[in-house]
Amino acid sequence: DAGVIQSPRHEVTEMGQEVTLRCKPISGHDYLFWYRQTMMRGLELLIYFNNNVPIDDSGMPEDRFSAKMPNASFSTLKIQPSEPRDSAVYFCASSSYRDRGNTGELFFGEGSRLTVL
Amino acid sequence: SQQGEEDPQALSIQEGENATMNCSYKTSINNLQWYRQNSGRGLVHLILIRSNEREKHSGRLRVTLDTSKKSSSLLITASRAADTASYFCATGANSKLTFGKGITLSVRP
Numbered sequence: 001d002a003g004v005i006q007s008p009r010h011e012v013t014e015m016g017q018e019v020t021l022r023c024k025p026i027s028g029h030d031y032l033f034w035y036r037q038t039m040m041r042g043l044e045l046l047i048y049f050n051n052n053v054p055i056d057d058s059g060m061p062e063d064r065f066s067a068k069m070p071n072a073s074f075s076t077l078k079i080q081p082s083e084p085r086d087s088a089v090y091f092c093a094s095s096s097y098r099d100r101g102n103t104g105e106l107f108f109g110e111g112s113r114l115t116v117l
Numbered sequence: 118s119q120q121g122e123e124d125p126q127a128l129s130i131q132e133g134e135n136a137t138m139n140c141s142y143k144t145s146i147n148n149l150q151w152y153r154q155n156s157g158r159g160l161v162h163l164i165l166i167r168s169n170e171r172e173k174h175s176g177r178l179r180v181t182l183d184t185s186k187k188s189s190s191l192l193i194t195a196s197r198a199a200d201t202a203s204y205f206c207a208t209g210a211n212s213k214l215t216f217g218k219g220i221t222l223s224v225r226p
Contacts, residue, residue: 004159033214035216042216042217042218042219043160043205043216045213045214045215048213055212056212056213091159091160093159093160102147102148102209102210102212102214103148103209103212103213103214104148104165104209105150105162105165106152106160106162106214107162108159108160108161109159110158110159111158111159
C-alpha cells in the first residue's frame with residue numbers, strides 16, 4: 001500500500017493567496033483527519049470525516065479554513081485568504097479502526113509544510 | 118487544547134541504554150496511544166493501550182497506564198541510534214485523538 005499521500009509537500013505563498021492542500025487516504029479507510037502542527041501549539045485536530053461526511057470541525061480555526069471530502073479517495077483543506085500565522089505543517093491521517101467507539105490507530109501522511117509570507 | 122503532557126521535553130541517552138518517557142493527562146480517556154515522528158516526516162503509530170489495561174508490550178517497547186494517576190509511560194529498551202525521534206502520547210476520548218507536544222529523544226552512538 002502506498003500509504004496516505006499528501007500534496008504539495010512544500011508550499012510557499014504570499015499573504016492573501018488561496019492555498020489548497022490535498023490528501024489521498026489509504027484505500028478502504030473510512031476515517032480521515034486533518035491536523036496542524038506548529039512548535040507553539042503542537043498537533044491540533046482541525047476536522048475529521050467518516051465515510052466522506054464531516055463529523056467534527058470544531059478545531060477549524062476560523063471561516064478562512066474549509067475542508068471537503070468529495071469521495072472516499074480524496075480530501076482537500078483550503079485556506080482563503082492565507083495569513084502568516086497559518087504557517088505550519090498540515091497532516092492528513094486516515095484510519096479504518098475504531099477502538100470501542102474511539103479513534104484507533106492513525107496512519108499519517110508526510111505532511112504539507114506551508115509558509116505564508 | 119492539549120490533553121497529554123509529556124515529560125521530559127528532551128532526553129539524551131547512550132545507545133544500549135533504556136529510555137523512559139512519561140505522559141500525564143487531565144480527563145478520562147478510553148485509550149492512550151504513542152507515536153514516533155522522525156524529523157520532517159509524518160507520525161507513525163507505535164502502540165495503543167486501552168483504559169482497562171495496565172501494561173502492554175511490543176518488541177522493545179513497554180507501555181504502562183495508570184488511570185488513577187492519569188499517567189502513562191513508554192519504555193524503550195536497549196535503545197539504538199535509529200530510535201532518535203520525537204515521541205508523542207495521544208489520548209482518545211469523545212471520539213477524538215488529542216496529542217501532547219512530544220518528547221525529543223536523542224540516542225548517541
